[in-house]
Amino acid sequence: EAGVTQSPTHLIKTRGQQVTLRCSPISGHTSVYWYQQALGLGLQFLLWYDEGEERNRGNFPPRFSGRQFPNYSSELNVNALELEDSALYLCASSFFRGGGETQYFGPGTRLLVL
């Protein structure tokens, strides 16, 4: 069975530009989570989608947004890129049965903002 996939693997953008990252969950998983792994800041929760709806977001500005499609795949959009947005963006998927389900991670998208 295929795992979580993410595209692209690497991206280089300049400050002020916009970027879209994509994630395909494991088949049967309805929840998709996005995390930012920035150097020195560790892994931080960005967004949670389940059944096509945004369920919660972490402490990030509104220029971080996304959506989940009917096939449960997801996009993360970042507008007005700043240098500090340079990070590894990880997507994870899981079933949702009330909490505590294991999240399975994709390989990540490495974003560099110049």
Add this chain to the structure above:
Amino acid sequence: AQTVTQSQPEMSVQEAETVTLSCTYDTSESNYYLFWYKQPPSRQMILVIRQEAYKQQNATENRFSVNFQKAAKSFSLKISDSQLGDTAMYFCAFSQEGGGADGLTFGKGTHLIIQP
């Protein structure tokens, strides 16, 4: 809000030795879930072990086991007979009951190096 603390930024042991990685957490919840994830140099995060807080029995997965002390809010990972392939960043993570409301809360990680 929950916090997860990993006090060992880096550890190095010889192959075949046993190593224990520490993790403490802070929460006011009575039921929750704890995880150890491994992130090898290739960057793919892999689940090592999962513990449900309401279960007294410590979780085990082959060479990996945890020492879960709920009262002390401690969740250490023991790796027995360590192998070169165990070299990776190890992250302790917390999830509250009730869904992914806050996602997983991660510690800063421990870089484990297995020496030949």
